Amino acid sequence: MRFILKLIIMTVAILLVAYFFPGILQIKGVGTAVIAALVLAVINAVLRPIMIVLTLPISLLTLGLFTFVVNALMLWLVTALVPGFSVSGFLGALLSSILISLISTVLSAVVK
Numbered sequence: 031m032r033f034i035l036k037l038i039i040m041t042v043a044i045l046l047v048a049y050f051f052p053g054i055l056q057i058k059g060v061g062t063a064v065i066a067a068l069v070l071a072v073i074n075a076v077l078r079p080i081m082i083v084l085t086l087p088i089s090l091l092t093l094g095l096f097t098f099v100v101n102a103l104m105l106w107l108v109t110a111l112v113p114g115f116s117v118s119g120f121l122g123a124l125l126s127s128i129l130i131s132l133i134s135t136v137l138s139a140v141v142k
Contacts (some may be wrong), residue, residue, distance in 0.1 A: 033071075033139065040067035043133035047126055054122035059116035066115045070108045078104055101127040 041063045048057040057063055081100045089096040102124040109116050109123070117123045129132070 036138075037064070037067055037071060039134055039137045039141065040071060040130070042137060043130045044070075046133055047129045051126070051129070054118050055126045056116045056118075062112065066108055066112045070105065073104050073107060077107070092135040096120055098124060098128060103132065105130070 041060075044055070044067055045060065048055045048063070057066070078100065081103070082097065085096055085100060102120060105127045106117065106120065106123040109114065117126050122141045
């Protein structure tokens with residue numbers, strides 16, 4: 031049940047970013063947003079921890095700001111795997127990942 035709630039929150043966050051910032055994040059529909067949220071959840075669970083450990087020296091030098099780059103790379107990977115879901119370059123992925131994280135955090139706090 032908790033996973034489904036997190037998936038719904040992530041889907042809503044993706045839809046809100048795509049709706050309010052159509053220049054940086056494009057999505058074809060709600061079904062694509064659900065698939066993108068599911069793929070993003072799997073990538074964040076499997077690949078993101080490995081990337082965080084591998085980039086630990088850079089993260090320490092940048093005082094943790096490099097994790098934003100790792101998040102953007104994870105979102106960019108989702109755009110390569112999900113048809114109908116795209117971002118406009120790396121800067122678009124970086125901005126989208128920050129906005130999705132912020133919206134997800136706010137929505138999670140409201141739901142709890």
